[in-house]
Amino acid sequence: MVESTVDTITAVRASALSLESVSRRHGRGDRETTALDAVSCAVPVGSFTAVVGPSGSGKSTFLQCAAGLDRPTAGTVRIGGTDLGALSEAALTRLRRDRIGFVFQSHALNLVPSLSIEENVVLPLVLAGADPEDERVLSRGRDLLTRVGLAGRGAQGPATLSGGQQQRVAVARALVTEPEVIFADEPTASLDPESAALVLGLLRDAVRIDGRTVVMVTHDPVAASWADTVLTMDGGRLR
Numbered sequence: 001m002v003e004s005t006v007d008t009i010t011a012v013r014a015s016a017l018s019l020e021s022v023s024r025r026h027g028r029g030d031r032e033t034t035a036l037d038a039v040s041c042a043v044p045v046g047s048f049t050a051v052v053g054p055s056g057s058g059k060s061t062f063l064q065c066a067a068g069l070d071r072p073t074a075g076t077v078r079i080g081g082t083d084l085g086a087l088s089e090a091a092l093t094r095l096r097r098d099r100i101g102f103v104f105q106s107h108a109l110n111l112v113p114s115l116s117i118e119e120n121v122v123l124p125l126v127l128a129g130a131d132p133e134d135e136r137v138l139s140r141g142r143d144l145l146t147r148v149g150l151a152g153r154g155a156q157g158p159a160t161l162s163g164g165q166q167q168r169v170a171v172a173r174a175l176v177t178e179p180e181v182i183f184a185d186e187p188t189a190s191l192d193p194e195s196a197a198l199v200l201g202l203l204r205d206a207v208r209i210d211g212r213t214v215v216m217v218t219h220d221p222v223a224a225s226w227a228d229t230v231l232t233m234d235g236g237r238l239r
């Protein structure tokens, strides 16, 4: 009994993300829908996980609850051992800013059009209080832009880039804080296969080279094939 408790605690600690019996219901009475139905899983540090499943199976809800963008109706979500349900809204906002990276579906939603590309990349650091003129901040932005194949383009605006290039900037920004988990919601949905492969390669490199943890929701079996682990959702449950 003691041993199994220790095993459980160890497993939770070694997980970048864990869900324990997480449910998310909407509405009440006859109109109640269960978007997520007692889902449990543990995502190890340094892994690439894809979440797949048919439309309406609960993938987005999984991601929203796992990333602290939505609060579950029941159950526990932990990022690096921190119970998100125990955090105030302000603390949850800080955790999302400092410990999580996001790449969303639409490149139009990912980047701030009025900022330059490099300002977009370092935005999470600046929001956390870093001086945007600090050489360390500027060089981190430049290094990440080089990494995503956009060296020398930092002073331009996002509108001067293609959709695929903008998604690569979004990946650079998601990496800038060295987050514990990067959540990607259909990051290749609007891209041609070649641009999609570049974005998926960057996510995979973040795992293989930097030991980051990536959780990606996708409809696309080709995109899912880049992951180490595929979680399949069906009717709000993990299959």
Ligand SMILES: Nc1ncnc2c1ncn2[C@@H]1O[C@H](COP(=O)(O)OP(=O)(O)OP(=O)(O)O)[C@@H](O)[C@H]1O
Pocket (backbone or CB within 6 Å): 026, 027, 033, 034, 035, 036, 053, 054, 055, 056, 057, 058, 059, 060, 061, 062
């Ligand atoms: N705010 C909401 N109010 C009511 N029902 C909701 C709400 N959000 C999601 N649902 C329902 O929960 C279920 C799961 O939705 P979710 O968006 O998580 O699925 P999904 O797998 O991401 O779908 P898709 O691939 O089409 O984006 C669906 O039946 C959906 O209609």
